[in-house]
Amino acid sequence: MTLWQIRTVVDDEPGRLAALASSLADLSVNILSVQVHPVVAGAVDDFVADAPASLTAEELVAAVGAGGGRRAVVRPADVHGLADPPTRALQLAARLVRDPECLPLALSDLLDGSAVQWTPAADPSDELRLRDPRGGSLRIVRMDARLTPSETARAHALADLAALLVAAGDGGDARRSAPEAAEGSAAAVHWRRPTVADLGAIAEMHDRCSDSSRYRRYNSGMARPSGRQLARLINPRLGVALVGVAPDGKVVVLGNLMWCAATEPTPAELGLLVEDAWQARGLGSALARRLLAAAADAECAQVHAVVRPDNLPMLRLLAGLGLPTHRAWDEGMLTVTVAVMEKSAAEGRL
Template identity: 45%
Template structure:
């Protein structure tokens, strides 16, 4: 007996799958696993089978065609194919938690892709899946392009692959943005990516900031933002929010600063809020540098800061970055624009079997 993978499309009508399986059974083919992918062209059935040694590829194709299957693809399989799809996906997810930079290899292993290429340009709002190509949006910026000669990609495979990419991006962002900073006065703070669980700590941060500090952050007023608005800031649709915590190591440690990088188009807006007793200690400058690095890795073209003209500490922090800027004034508010040079290679990078993919954090 020999292991084979068979993929074929049948009409999505009652009884058609049983006709196909009966045709295989008549030739002594034992079906070990089956997955059904719903598509506009019909139901794509993906089988792992154990077939008699005397049956070859042509015999299996003929059996599928007699069972009303079409667009048939047949290939020999290995024993590792016996692991069911949920188990394989969970295994790849566990690998990405340990090594988020291995997203390219995980995609290749998940889909059996011939080529996996990371590109600096975005995938667009919806990405896309075709018969031979798949385009996945990387939440950290850029996109992955996958190619496979056969079998054709399916929407279900696209959904699984996009979920893996988003997991890798989330883990990489968490690890990359978790660091202990030692400030010039020897104080230590932990900086990490924010989550929805930080809502109470961020509310407390706002309540312990002066009205002047809140007004400098939000420009339009000094009131504490609503919980709903703070939730959106903690987990932005595009970009990242960092929180800085300080304390004796107990739980929960107080949040002493929040830094937002909010993406819109090819630009990202930056804003900081530092508790009054932690200002003028280098924390704001350190957070600004980390957001700048994230924006460059994500491929944004420019960084925007809306700053009150009298907010000299923030303007001083921007100058310390030693980057070219342009400034526009609208009444008492300055808009500082900082062009960015992406630190990524513009040429496509293909992931081969011998080298792990490099992906942005």
């Protein structure tokens, strides 16, 4: 026997589900779980069925049509599809409590593998877009069928939970010890705008960083920026700065979006520094997404980062954002330009 997930639209009339089940039973197909979603066109029946291994997806689609179903979508399923919706929702909520940064993956699991794409701008769209607590928005894309109102409501509820956890200040890790949280990822860090009172902690973070980490960030061999230079980095008139604060209160991440002069290739320059002990945990990507969302809010169509060609972690981070990029060489350095907003969208907002 083989498990299949079958999704079809039926008329919302008495006996329609029974007729559909009877048509499938003629092929020895056993329905194991059913969800019924009311929609304008009737109802969407979404169920997992156990079928003989010899049956094909095309034969199942034909049987659904013979039973009164329309626009049937049939695809292979596994045992995870047998979990009832409340149980699955509670499991995903527990996952978010442990790590609010996993919201895109949790949404995909909630919506049966739908693609979840992150975008810096939170422009409205006919498609489902949810606010990402990290900044920007999450676009839900289901290629084979439209989301029903109940599925949309579930997605909004899950996103609301993630936003509440992030807004709580500790990313939902208050019940975990500092060593456990440190093993977590970006969820173990509290993100906020720095103030002048943070200059000492930011300087200490630079002192804890290795020479190579500081060199990759500033493209120079200085031990660390001076107090005046650090104050410039967090000056809100000159750009947007964010720090990541560990559970022990230490600043372990600093990110900057500095406004550029008119002669620069883009309106803003991106810079990131993650303390060595906290690298390779997704903090750089989480910080970059927040700063790019701030760039979109400021209607910056593009930002750039000046990167040494051997700075592979930064180059991989920029490439992994899923946004269009362009690289240009200039005296042994790479200027990587990231398209934060589509040109047409940016022009429409100006």
